[in-house]
Amino acid sequence: MIAKNYKHSNLRVFSLSSNQSLAAAIAEHLGVELGKLDATQFADGEIKINIEESIRGDHIYVIQSTSFPISDNIMELMIMIDALKRASAKKINVVLPYYGYARQEQQDGPRTPITAKLVANMLELAGADRIVTLDLHANQIQGFFDMPVDHLQGVPLIADYLIDRQLAGDDVVVVSPDQGGVTRARKLAEFLQAPIAIVDRRYSHASVVGDVLDKTTIIIDDIIDSGLTALTAADALVEYGAKSVYAAATHAVLSGNAAQMIEASPIECLLVTDTIHLPEAKRISKLEQVSVAPLLAEAIRRIHENQSVSPLFTERMAFDDEVE
Known part of the structure; x- marks a missing residue:
């Protein structure tokens, strides 16, 4: 889809430390080289960034x-934005494939912070002009910013993967692991032309609302962190007679021994994107990744050319995705 080569334009792509392989893939799709910078730390952990070329x-x-x-x-990102401002960049667009602290989007008790809003404030004060991100844990985070926020979705990419493997139609049921994820499950179900079910967790028991007997079931979530939500849903689906259980999520946090727990679970395949770089220890045999690089590169192209980004939010696009 990305036809234009930006090698000699004023579009520049820089990668910080968290996901350099994804940044390199985005730059490759755009036909540019990653910008040159040196990011180091002093002995006490202070971060220092030097941009090694003119970006005026x-x-x-x-x-x-x-x-x-x-x-x-986050601190490395703030320092980079400040360095770009002082080097006279015209526009500073921050691409956040994964937005940390997004699960702290509201007060869940007295005297608790709204850290997702604090991060938004920090990005604005540092000097960012635009945010591009994927699958925020809560949609209201967009409203925390007084700048454009392009909130892309991972569901179309996940749907492409599943459709290519004939995991669609009446024999498939898309499953929300809790009531909060029903909207996401419905979006995926629309792409797959499949019904949905919901796992209702109350106290120590999980029940399934919907018909999953002898069906291929696909649990869909935005984040898989400890893995307990997906594992609880998988056990409930097996108890209710599901033929097979798959799981999919945009962001693979996989804290602690989550990857090993999934490897030993009834889940046959865990499909995630590469918004978060995964070390080898978390690349279990059941894990498959689809890259968001083509999607983010296309969003960057459209923003740079002042074209509409909205079709990317929900539509399946003709990307040449690589699955690992």
Whole structure:
């Protein structure tokens, strides 16, 4: 889909530390080289960034997932934005494949912070002009910003993968692992032309609302972190007679021993995107990844050419995705 080569334009792509392989793939799709910078740390952990080429008057896209180590990656991003401002960049566009602290989007008790809003404030004060991100944990986070926010969706990419493998139609049931994920499940079900079911977790028991008997079931979520939500749903689906269980999520946090727990579970395949870089220890045999690089590159192209980005939010696009 991306036809134009930006090698000699004023579009520049820089990668920080969190997901350099994804940034390199985005740059390759755009036909540009990654910008040159030196990011180092002093002995006490202070971060120092030196941009090693002129970016005066350029439109900059900084790729940084604020995943583990979250606070270090956020601070590195803030320092980079400040460096770009002082180097006279024309526009600073922050591409956040994964938005850390998004699960702290509201007060869940007295005297607790809304950290997702704090991160938004920090990005604005640092000098960002635009945010491009995927699958925010809560849609209201868009409203935390007083700048354009392009909120892309991973569901179309996941749907492409499943349709290519004939995991669609009446024999498939898309499953929301809780009531909060029903909208996401419905979106995937529309692409797959499949019904949905919901796992209703109350106290220590999980029940399934919907017919999953002898069906291929696909659990869909935005984040898989400890894995307990997906594992609880998988056990319930097996109990209710599902023929097979798949799981999919945009963001593979996979904290602790989550990957090993999934490897030992009834889940046959865990499909995730590469918004978060995964070390080898988390690349279990059941894991498959689909890249968001073509989607993010296409979003960057459209923004740079002042074209509409909205078709990318929900439509299946003709990307040449690579699945690992």
